Amino acid sequence: MGLFILRRLLQGLLVVIGVTIVVFVATRLVGDPVRVMLPLSATAEERAEFQHQLGLDRPIPVQFVEFAQNLATLNFGDSLWQRRPAMGIVLAKLPNTLTLIACGLGVAILLALPLGAIAALKPGGLADRLTVFSGLFGLSVPQFWMGLLLIMVFAVIFRVLPTSGIGPPVHYILPAITLGLPSLARLMMLVRSTVIDELNQQYVRTARAKGLHFHQVLFGHALRNALPAFITLAGWEFISGLAGYTVVVETVFAWPGLGQAAMQAIQHNDLFLLQAIVFTVAILIVAVNIALDVAHKFIDPRVELG
Amino acid sequence: MNSMKNYLTVAALMAATAVAGSLSIGLAQAADISIAIGSEPSTLDPQLRDDGGERAINDNIYETLMARTADGILVPGLAAAAPTQIDATTWEFKLRPDVKFTDGEAFNADSVVRSVERIIDPAFKSEQGSYFGTIASASKVDDLTVHVVTKGPDPILPSRMYWMKMVPTTYSADANFATNPVGTGPYMMAAWDHGQDIILRRNPDYWGEAPSIDQVTYKFIGEPGTRLSSLVAGEVDLITNLLPEFVSSVPNSAAVPGLETSVIVLSTENPSTADVRVRTAMNLAIDRNALANDLFGGYGVPAKGQLVNPKAFGFNTALDVYPYDPAKAAALIKEAGAEGATVTIVGEAGRWLKDRETIEAVGAYWTAVGLKVDFKINEFGEYLNQLFDKAHRPDAIFVQNSDELLDADRPMTSAYESGASYASNNDQEMAKQVQAARVETDTVKRVAMYADITKKAYDGSYLVPLLNLEDIYGFSKRLEWQPRVDSKLLVKEMKAAD
Numbered sequence: 158m159g160l161f162i163l164r165r166l167l168q169g170l171l172v173v174i175g176v177t178i179v180v181f182v183a184t185r186l187v188g189d190p191v192r193v194m195l196p197l198s199a200t201a202e203e204r205a206e207f208q209h210q211l212g213l214d215r216p217i218p219v220q221f222v223e224f225a226q227n228l229a230t231l232n233f234g235d236s237l238w239q240r241r242p243a244m245g246i247v248l249a250k251l252p253n254t255l256t257l258i259a260c261g262l263g264v265a266i267l268l269a270l271p272l273g274a275i276a277a278l279k280p281g282g283l284a285d286r287l288t289v290f291s292g293l294f295g296l297s298v299p300q301f302w303m304g305l306l307l308i309m310v311f312a313v314i315f316r317v318l319p320t321s322g323i324g325p326p327v328h329y330i331l332p333a334i335t336l337g338l339p340s341l342a343r344l345m346m347l348v349r350s351t352v353i354d355e356l357n358q359q360y361v362r363t364a365r366a367k368g369l370h371f372h373q374v375l376f377g378h379a380l381r382n383a384l385p386a387f388i389t390l391a392g393w394e395f396i397s398g399l400a401g402y403t404v405v406v407e408t409v410f411a412w413p414g415l416g417q418a419a420m421q422a423i424q425h426n427d428l429f430l431l432q433a434i435v436f437t438v439a440i441l442i443v444a445v446n447i448a449l450d451v452a453h454k455f456i457d458p459r460v461e462l463g
Numbered sequence: 464m465n466s467m468k469n470y471l472t473v474a475a476l477m478a479a480t481a482v483a484g485s486l487s488i489g490l491a492q493a494a495d496i497s498i499a500i501g502s503e504p505s506t507l508d509p510q511l512r513d514d515g516g517e518r519a520i521n522d523n524i525y526e527t528l529m530a531r532t533a534d535g536i537l538v539p540g541l542a543a544a545a546p547t548q549i550d551a552t553t554w555e556f557k558l559r560p561d562v563k564f565t566d567g568e569a570f571n572a573d574s575v576v577r578s579v580e581r582i583i584d585p586a587f588k589s590e591q592g593s594y595f596g597t598i599a600s601a602s603k604v605d606d607l608t609v610h611v612v613t614k615g616p617d618p619i620l621p622s623r624m625y626w627m628k629m630v631p632t633t634y635s636a637d638a639n640f641a642t643n644p645v646g647t648g649p650y651m652m653a654a655w656d657h658g659q660d661i662i663l664r665r666n667p668d669y670w671g672e673a674p675s676i677d678q679v680t681y682k683f684i685g686e687p688g689t690r691l692s693s694l695v696a697g698e699v700d701l702i703t704n705l706l707p708e709f710v711s712s713v714p715n716s717a718a719v720p721g722l723e724t725s726v727i728v729l730s731t732e733n734p735s736t737a738d739v740r741v742r743t744a745m746n747l748a749i750d751r752n753a754l755a756n757d758l759f760g761g762y763g764v765p766a767k768g769q770l771v772n773p774k775a776f777g778f779n780t781a782l783d784v785y786p787y788d789p790a791k792a793a794a795l796i797k798e799a800g801a802e803g804a805t806v807t808i809v810g811e812a813g814r815w816l817k818d819r820e821t822i823e824a825v826g827a828y829w830t831a832v833g834l835k836v837d838f839k840i841n842e843f844g845e846y847l848n849q850l851f852d853k854a855h856r857p858d859a860i861f862v863q864n865s866d867e868l869l870d871a872d873r874p875m876t877s878a879y880e881s882g883a884s885y886a887s888n889n890d891q892e893m894a895k896q897v898q899a900a901r902v903e904t905d906t907v908k909r910v911a912m913y914a915d916i917t918k919k920a921y922d923g924s925y926l927v928p929l930l931n932l933e934d935i936y937g938f939s940k941r942l943e944w945q946p947r948v949d950s951k952l953l954v955k956e957m958k959a960a961d
Contacts, residue, residue, distance in 0.1 A: 188844045195513065198876065198877040207588070207590070240506055240512070250658070313695050320698055321686075321689045323659055413658025421502065
């Protein structure tokens, strides 16, 4: 097990370094950040002068050597847009995004298991139809629109929740629902179909025949067999949240997290901040993947790690 | 119907008050207001960045030697009077006595010298540097007299000093300066909760008239729909950049012609637009009143044949809006043998209000008079590449110019002076005229020079000026405020009813 984790960590390191290099090259291909930073009315000379002040007029290989040297000490340089260390900004914003994902995904996981199982008990029944319908709804509604709709209803018309911003726990409700809804839908549909499959297996009939109660079969066998797929998908939902889906929710709800920072870094052509964000997210994704593999080993002892 | 609506509003308000009490959403109190701005400032150092969020806050904390009235007229601010010229490159500023920064440091000649030297220092890497590129140095004469020396004659210097915020001599070197600003203005820093809000409170020792608002909270809401919701929900009292179509959904609103003018820059060299008859036709083909009314809901004014802002120094009052004359435009195009010729228009989408719609409408007008229009709507970065590409000028490129200094020089340098920024003409004589006007210190002569330039560009249709756009603000019923031409959100000019 220890060896496995070590090997995965080394592989992960390669991934992180690869991603960072790609971002370095890509952001420099996109164009010169100075165009966006100075007023449009600035003259060509003023732009060239400012580019020189920032050191962005040096050849890209020279910039890359400096970048690589700094990377060894986790120094990502100062954000062009914020004028303070890029990594500091990332570390300040990351907790806000992580708690938002935890709330949204946490509720989704807690609801998906019972709702999916109930729907699976009687395929085609009322509960099942409702589940499938609301699942499709959750998947098809764009998050952007969903967020604005929730704000309209709960903040503007009923005025029971704040429109946006971070603060006391009430501020988490709308963004967490908006973020968690598609995840809930996907997880719920997965539980439903896996449990339906399992309940149709021969062993279920055998188990029932030898006198096991239905709920014992359901919880002891069917749901348990659904777990590995469920955990894989939940992990994927977490990763996709980190790697981009929070951008929309954080923008709509003015949530000061990593997604919003990434959006602003792109708008400002802030190469250094963007590099720090991508590097951090890549590390988290690698870590989640390793954690998922280990979790599988615990749920299903037959799984060979290697 | 109306009483039903009132009843619902009262019910909603009561519910909101109850909820606010228990859940601390925090509705503003009597003399406290909240303002939604688009993004959180990255720093509150007033001299470092060129950023609207930072400006919205620091305009209340810091002051400048020169100020402007709500209508845009340049008046002394921290200066005791308008500056006088000692010689061609030296301006003398007399300072207002007995002004203090909120940390107790005196405002005097040393502060001015420090402010000037700090912002023009290349090592400081200020994004505002392009406003002050002409300044060479500043020196103290006595405690309340400063000489600002320019590299060459610079008639725009007084306007430039309206943009340069005055920082305290010693504290501006402090490590906390960027997060805990200290100025001479009517408001001072109270709290900055990163990611959430910034709170300013009234400066009790302010040298000027005491403002009526005690405390102001800035919230950072980038998404326009959410910003609108926060106003309607009563969480904030003022939002900026309200869309014309939402004016009817907010409790109260006001608009004022702002700093921005939309324009299309035509190439005088490219084959399809080299003929002045074609370029003139492209101006006559456009119904600017229809653009203002149908696209901007009336919140725009047809530009008077130039890119210079009507409130700016150097505005040519002799020019008028290009008339809408599609018949004459079609005839000119036929005469030039350009019927069916393809004109490429380059633009972007989403940076400025209704940019894509404006470009498409203009293209339709051009098509109607006999041209073929090829639209190139690019991502903003790629658009900027083309805007600043000296070697390949597009036939036509859309841009929205903001005239912060309210002086003709910036728009002239941007769109009229060949080779300087994004002008697409090759008129070297005009470039020399723009350069000469930049160093002409006789105001009467300078106005006359700008009149010549704008008239020549008007006759040659170097530009297709479109609309001078209005800034629309939404506010709560309790807020009283008259928006300013220079788009500044000065809280000292606001009042809030109980």
